[in-house]
Amino acid sequence: MAKYPATDMDRTFWALADPTRRGVLERLMDEPGLSVSDLAGTFSLKLPGMTKHLDVLSDAGLITRSKTGRTVAVNLSPAPMRDAMAWLNRYERFWTVSLDRLAALVEEEETP
Amino acid sequence: MAKYPATDMDRTFWALADPTRRGVLERLMDEPGLSVSDLAGTFSLKLPGMTKHLDVLSDAGLITRSKTGRTVAVNLSPAPMRDAMAWLNRYERFWTVSLDRLAALVEEEETP
Numbered sequence: 001m002a003k004y005p006a007t008d009m010d011r012t013f014w015a016l017a018d019p020t021r022r023g024v025l026e027r028l029m030d031e032p033g034l035s036v037s038d039l040a041g042t043f044s045l046k047l048p049g050m051t052k053h054l055d056v057l058s059d060a061g062l063i064t065r066s067k068t069g070r071t072v073a074v075n076l077s078p079a080p081m082r083d084a085m086a087w088l089n090r091y092e093r094f095w096t097v098s099l100d101r102l103a104a105l106v107e108e109e110e111t112p
Numbered sequence: 113m114a115k116y117p118a119t120d121m122d123r124t125f126w127a128l129a130d131p132t133r134r135g136v137l138e139r140l141m142d143e144p145g146l147s148v149s150d151l152a153g154t155f156s157l158k159l160p161g162m163t164k165h166l167d168v169l170s171d172a173g174l175i176t177r178s179k180t181g182r183t184v185a186v187n188l189s190p191a192p193m194r195d196a197m198a199w200l201n202r203y204e205r206f207w208t209v210s211l212d213r214l215a216a217l218v219e220e221e222e223t224p
Contacts, residue, residue, distance in 0.1 A: 010129050017125035022199070029203065078203040085200045087134070091141065091190040092197070 008061070009087065012080045015060035020045070021053050025062060028076040036065075036072045120173070121199065124192045127172035132157070133165050137174060140188040148177075148184045 040050035152162035169175045
């Protein structure tokens with residue numbers, strides 16, 4: 001279905017649509033600068049498999065990689081999440097309204 | 113890379129990783145209950161193309177469809193966005209910190 005150049009937000013949401021990639025971001029939040037091998041080990045992946053995931057995260061601007069000798073350190077770069085969150089934020093009033101309506105219904109049920 | 117049963121959050125982020133699908137949600141926010149034909153027209157798509165996008169949104173629980181006669185009305189169902197936003201929210205302090213650091217740097221530059 002995707003026959004257009006991907007926008008930044010497409011890349012952000014696509015990068016987040018995978019539990020391993022979200023897991024990598026969670027790990028990096030707790031422990032910045034982990035190596036690619038550390039991350040591969042954590043998720044029981046071989047290096048090429050982890051590298052593919054890191055490529056997707058890097059294309060989305062969600063991580064940075066820096067090489068020192070033979071070690072590649074990975075760091076979180078969460079700025080693109082801000083746009084994604086701003087987009088989602090516009091819908092907040094809709095789910096808030098729905099929850100309010102639910103609360104009102106529960107109250108009605110409880111009133112004798 | 114995806115060789116696992118997709119989680120709810122995978123489906124949410126995947127559904128949002130497309131400008132047409134995000135556009136459909138935006139249209140439905142402004143005008144609830146639009147028909148599939150209305151939506152197809154808005155995005156210059158044929159009915160089957162729009163239906164594929166609506167299937168992805170529906171699988172993610174982001175829209176509901178209800179049929180009356182030959183017309184299918186589409187409505188927003190934004191609850192799954194809440195989990196996605198809660199997930200993103202955990203990273204807010206990181207980009208806030210980065211912005212603070214940037215502001216501090218600008219201030220340093222400006223100090224003679």
